[in-house]
Amino acid sequence: MNDLTTLLPLHTNFNQGIKQQLINAHDLWLFLEIKTRFNDWITRNIKEYGFKQGKDLFYSNLSKKDLAQNQETRGRKQKNYLLTISTAKELTMTASNQQGKLARRYFIQCEERLAEIAPEIIKEYRSQWQIDRNAVKTPFKRLCNALERNKERLGKTTEKHHYTNESNMITSIVLGMSVQHWKQAHSINGDIRDTLNAEQLAKLEYLEQADLVLLDMNINNFHHRKEKLAEMLATNFTETTS
Incomplete structure (x- = not known):
């Protein structure tokens, strides 16, 4: 769990006053060892799964450090994709390797922790799924x-x-x-x-x-x-x- 926290760190965001834990999509892409270019991978999955900005993922500008580390972004403006834990878990379903299994277990643990500190969020998510x-x-x-x-x-x-x-x-x-x-x-x-x-x-x-x-x-x-x-x-x- 500690090793995965280092590789897939949680980022804090406040959405309409509610605290959320988010995962950087690029970190997840690296961890899952996806062969497809990151921009192609994230764009395809957003379209295929119907992820919505402000609900399933959030955009922000890449930092100068991120721009320097990511070869794909040089010379171009890029979005930083921050995923909710449930969205990140769905994306791990596209990876059938061991990395995908590890990530899914990690996100399940994250959701369990979230259920302890913010049970109303988990209740709403599960209620919508049941509908x-x-x-x-x-x-x-x-x-x-x-x-x-x-x-x-x-x-x-x-x-x-x-x-x-x-x-x-x-x-x-x-x-x-x-x-x-x-x-x-x-x-x-x-x-x-x-x-x-x-x-x-x-x-x-x-x-x-x-x-x-x-x-x-x-x-x-x-x-x-x-x-x-x-x-x-x-x-x-x-x-x-x-």
Whole structure:
């Protein structure tokens, strides 16, 4: 813990009078040993996960010391990205190496300490996550009903594995890999949906509603539906959540 505190020091910020502990994104990038250029990595993740300034991360100007140490910033004005602990923990999910696992454990410990000194912040964060999580459950129930209607029209019985296959197919589109590989890469046990962030849950809800429509349109081929859903997410999701 002490070693990680040195490598990933916590920075204090006051947001609307509330004390926050933040992580420098560049420190996290170095610790995770990301091969992608820092600016490309942080910009891509902000867009992909929908992180918001003033909520998930904060901007400040780089110090002269930082500018001198960071080769990428020379000759250009650069932002200093400061991440909330929960945001930093989400970014560690993109790293499947040992460094990512160490960082996740560290941030969990930081959140536990934060819960002791500022329980109202943790309560609000967990409450919002539960709202996002519950919002996904209803569309999935409707999707299950649509799957049953589809099987009935085909003269078939809906088996347990049909629900599982449909759920895993949709989740894999959101994750960009199979559910099994994602669990192995991130050491996840239990329901994978309980580990998804708000952005991923929103995409999941969108795809479940879209899949319901495809099933009711009698698009019966599993792989055809998967291709259509991936295309719909890529072309429509950004617009629907902007």
